[in-house]
Amino acid sequence: MRVVKRINALVLTGLALWLIGTSIAGAAEVNVYSARHYPSDQAIYDQFSKDTGIKVNVVEGDVNGLSQRLQREGTASPADLFITVDAANLQRVKAKDLTQPIESATVNEVVPANLRDADNHWTTISLRARVIAYAIAKVKPDEIKAYEDLADAKWKGKVLARTSNHPYNVGLIASLIAANGPEKTEDWAKAVTGNMARKPQGGDVDQLAALAVGEGAVALTNTYYYARLKGSDKAEDRAIADKVGLIFPNQDGRGVHVNVSGVALTKGSPNKANAIKFIDYLLSPTAQEAMATKGTSEFPVRAGVPQPAGLPALSTLKVDPLPLTKLGELQADAVKLADRAGWR
Template identity: 35%
Template sequence: MLRSLLLTAATISAAPAFADVNIYTTRQPELIQPVIDAFTAETGIAVNLAFVSDGLPERLKAEGSRSPADLVMTVDIANLQQIVDADVIQPVDSEVLAAAVPAELRSPENLWFALTTRARIVYASRDRVAEGEVTTYEDLADPKWEGRICTRSGVHNYNLALVSGIIEHHGVEYAKEWAEAVRANLARKPEGNDRAQVRAIWAGECDISLGNTYYMGKMLSDEEQTEWANSVRIEFPVFEGAGTHINVSGIAMTKAAPNKEEALQLMEFLVSPAAQAIYAEENFEYPVLESAELSELVAGWGTFDADTVSLTDLAGHRAEALRVMEEVNFDG
């Protein structure tokens, strides 16, 4: 009996101790916490989240090899490209990630991987816009929309990514003409965030607006904003001859990564069916894993065919997109 107890004690003391995983995130930690809790419950590995609102690439460069961060989580291809350009992340060779994440939703060098997607759609007034009236992004330049469009700043990352899509499909000169025409169709000077545009539709200031899909879920979760949300419906425009513009939330492993093995475990967990369902449900986003279930609310918005252009290619057009929006004085 004594020998058995001694063996048990020796076995316990010899059991490997898992290191924590440290994440720098530009997303509010409460948006990520439910899926992180599921990972810890399954693996016993604790995860520490540090919210970094601005200057993430600069912080990682300043910390260098001393950085405690194993992973970075952020949204939008522009932010992902910034950390690539800063040379602060490392490639990750994982059959699990490669199988789960479509090629156009990850870095060609496996430097970052998308976890969820969101579509850049049109919120349309239920009362003043007929179903099927919104068709393509190109159509937003049609004079029929004069005085009817609201949007946030044209130089916000979300809109620059959309303009990058216009450039990818049609070229810079077309994009400039398109931006000028859309500007002429604005009901007011660009201001506020995506939810503010829906409020403007509800108030009768405009009839359609550009926005990300997940804001519908956020508005319906807010008692004050539910009335705004119910005044519009989601329409999924497409690029002519292509699909609906999407962007991503994504993850990457830092060069420093003191807990590389545990960090990889977390990355692979985040693309599992269970984690994808949790992540998408909590944030009203679309899973990257094809077999993962949509939340009932998101599924109710309808289906769409996503544009399959590489997000890395879109990131390559960002400087041109910014130049286009500044040259047409879109926010002026």
């Protein structure tokens, strides 16, 4: 009897150890390489973990460094997901054969086809519109209606912009190539360069701040920078927004240019099922509202979700329907074109 009990005890002990080992080896987790660095993102990740029990492990870095790391690691990479801004960045990761299709009914239902990869290797999780900001003291909003108007001689010495090789401007130029062709777009870029009030410099907030103090009259900016200034708890930020207005260009034509924050599923994802759950959560009403109203002030991609404060609902605007995969395809052409135009 004692022998039997001893054997049973050993069996139970072995079974317990096996279960513990299995639990450790199969711990519920998802590994994210992210080129986004917003505290609000971490809050969303923490809520996902709380709701699902799936731990989110995040490695942050710049998009090029993370892309190179993913390429070095190949299918042995621990990464399940690659998150970054700009559709062209997502297309480049796909072009390097580092991603695989996202099999998700939520993605197919929530995200319009032009806002995701044609093969579903990546999808948009939020949107940002690139618009024309203007100094309220100097410009009436009906004076400029399209991106193309920035080339008009009336804006000589009045245009502000960051450098042409920044993804925000590269994406816009790529969209203009798609709409107007390379020759007309190069003529446009040369004229805009000639109309600049100063050498391209700084970020989008710097352009808005310059408008507020009377330097220049119009500038290119992403919408969320304005929204953050307007909703800031700092009086000096709100003072900038009070002196600046936004024009959503080309409402009589193709619509305003948008770009994305997006997520791609890595080719060797070791936690694929958890990764899909995480993508679905990022597209949930809860996460979408958090991005729009509690974090980055980007536009939600899911319809019917509250919009960022201080901005019109994107659903009320005409948006360029260009498939965003084209931004990746035309990226190199856009960079070369801007260089030839002298926009540095």
